[in-house]
Amino acid sequence: MRVVIGLWAVCVSLLLAACASSSGAVSTAPPADVPTTASAYRIGVDDVVQVSVWRSPELSITAPVRPDGNITVPLVGDVTAAGRLPDEVAKEVQSKLATYVREPQVTVILTELRSHEYLSRVRVTGAVRTPVSIPYRQGMTVLDAVLAAGGVTEFAAPDRSGLYRKNGQDTVNYAVKLDRILNRGDLATNYAVAPGDVITVPERAL
Missing domain, CATH: 3.30.1950.10 (wza like domain)
Structure with a gap:
């Protein structure tokens, strides 16, 4: 009986993992083949x-x-x-x-970049001082975009931030450790942005 229950638990775990991977789970970093520059x-x-x-x-x-x-x-x-x-x-x-x-x-x-202005912008939303939609510029990074939004508010949970990017019909969320970028100089997740990207900074739980 214990063997059956154990196998059932393993199957459920695998099913949940598959569902998470197909429903926009957070990716660690943009893959090399994702366009990030002009x-x-x-x-x-x-x-x-x-x-x-x-x-x-x-x-x-x-x-x-x-x-x-x-x-x-x-x-x-x-x-x-x-x-x-x-x-x-x-x-x-x-x-x-x-x-x-x-x-x-x-x-x-x-x-x-004057054409396709809507698609060629980068947007910063959530717990930032001034949510903005700014023109994409070659070489722009997550930090550049967040600074253009005035930085994060005191209610932000910056290390749970995400960079959302269209990939075909899907939207991929890349985890951004914004607190590490702003306060520790850790640029590991200071990704280069691409036209159409959305950066979201969530609020922390009270």
Whole structure:
């Protein structure tokens, strides 16, 4: 009888664990393949891009993407930017410049994200002094976003904070030890944020 009860308890434990993993359980850290910088952001109309050609400043430009989705690059002419990754645009410009420049080296950087403004924002909610929705900037971290919200309130439970990120049809919650970040300088969970992220700081139980 004890053996049967023991097996039943094990089965229940496994079932509960499976349910927890499929219902948005907290993940320890964003996986490496989750986009966290603007390098994974597809350029949109009105975004401002900087095209830099190494050792050829006269061929380098900074310009917004026109309504037709194109930018105009010296010697190359119109290049489609909208809907593409910066690296894809850089490779096309580099390929076309090869006709005029010996071994050109081209980089394309997003300097302003003006399109898809709603999706390209980072939001901080909960027990912070000023809940905010701020424009995403390349290199932004959890700490940057929380400081923009004025920091946490005296009612916060900062070490139970979470970074919520869309992953396909699901939303994943990454645990953030915000107290350790703010008061101990422990940056282990000071994750780089991505466009559309939501950071939530819960209140502590009274």
